[in-house]
Amino acid sequence: MNPLALLFPGICILCRRRSNRDIGLCRECEQAFETNRRACSMCAEPMPAKGESSSGAVCGSCLVAPPPWTLAVAPFAYAPPLASVIEGLKSGNGLLQARILGNLLASFVAARYTHRPLPEALLAMPLARRRQRQRGFNQAELLAGVVGRALALPRLKGRLVRIRDAPPQRSLPRSARLRNVRGAFAMSRAIPAGRVALVDDVTTTGATVRAATEALRAAGVEEVHVWVAAKTSSAGAGFGSSR
Numbered sequence: 001m002n003p004l005a006l007l008f009p010g011i012c013i014l015c016r017r018r019s020n021r022d023i024g025l026c027r028e029c030e031q032a033f034e035t036n037r038r039a040c041s042m043c044a045e046p047m048p049a050k051g052e053s054s055s056g057a058v059c060g061s062c063l064v065a066p067p068p069w070t071l072a073v074a075p076f077a078y079a080p081p082l083a084s085v086i087e088g089l090k091s092g093n094g095l096l097q098a099r100i101l102g103n104l105l106a107s108f109v110a111a112r113y114t115h116r117p118l119p120e121a122l123l124a125m126p127l128a129r130r131r132q133r134q135r136g137f138n139q140a141e142l143l144a145g146v147v148g149r150a151l152a153l154p155r156l157k158g159r160l161v162r163i164r165d166a167p168p169q170r171s172l173p174r175s176a177r178l179r180n181v182r183g184a185f186a187m188s189r190a191i192p193a194g195r196v197a198l199v200d201d202v203t204t205t206g207a208t209v210r211a212a213t214e215a216l217r218a219a220g221v222e223e224v225h226v227w228v229a230a231k232t233s234s235a236g237a238g239f240g241s242s243r
Helices: 003-007 027-031 060-064 082-090 095-112 129-135 139-151 174-181 207-218
Strands: 071-073 121-124 160-162 185-187 195-205 223-231
Touching (some): 071 095, 082 139, 095 139, 121 139, 185 207, 195 207
Parallel strands (some): 071 223
C-alpha cells in the first residue's frame, strides 16, 4: 500500500489519485463497485431484474421461512474492486478501509431508514478469541465504530461474544455452515436496547449471522437488523462469507 494513502485520506486507496473527498476513495472508483440495490429486504439476496423492485421487496425463500432478523442492508456485491478494499480491512490495521466502507454503509443505511426508526444501538460481529489474537483486531469492530459515529448511534462493545471457535466456513455447504456455528455465541451482559443492528463486513449464507441473531433474540432483543458492506454470491446457498 502506498504510505501516502495512510497519511492523506484524500488519496484514493485504489487508483492512488486525489479523491477530492474526506475519505480515501475517488468517485470514479466507487462507481466501479457492483451495487446490490435490487435485493430482498430481509436477506439481501439479489432479486430478479423485473423492472424496478421495491426497497421493501421480500424474496420467496424469506416469505416461506423468514430469518430470525428483521431486515438486512448490504449495499454492495462482493466483487472487484470492492473485494480488495474488504480484504485490506482484514489485513494491516484496516483503519483506512474501515473509514471508507463505514461511511458508504452509513450513507446507504440512512437512505434505507428514511421512513422507519434506526436501531437503538450497534453491535459488531465478534471474532473468536484465537482469531482476534492472530489478527490483532476485529474488522467488524472498526466498521461498527465508523458507522456508529456517522449515524450518531451508540456501540455496545463486549456484549455479544463468541464462545466456540468453529472451523472456517468458506469451504462448507450451507447445511454444514449452520451446524458449524450453532451455539457459537452467547451474551456476556444484558443488552439495554430492544432493537439493535449487527454490523459485519461481508456475508454469504447467513449461518454465522443466524447463530448470532438467535443468541441476541434469546437474550431478549426484540429486533435484530443486519448491516454489512457487501453480500457475496450465495450460488444457491443463502445469506453470509465465511459468515
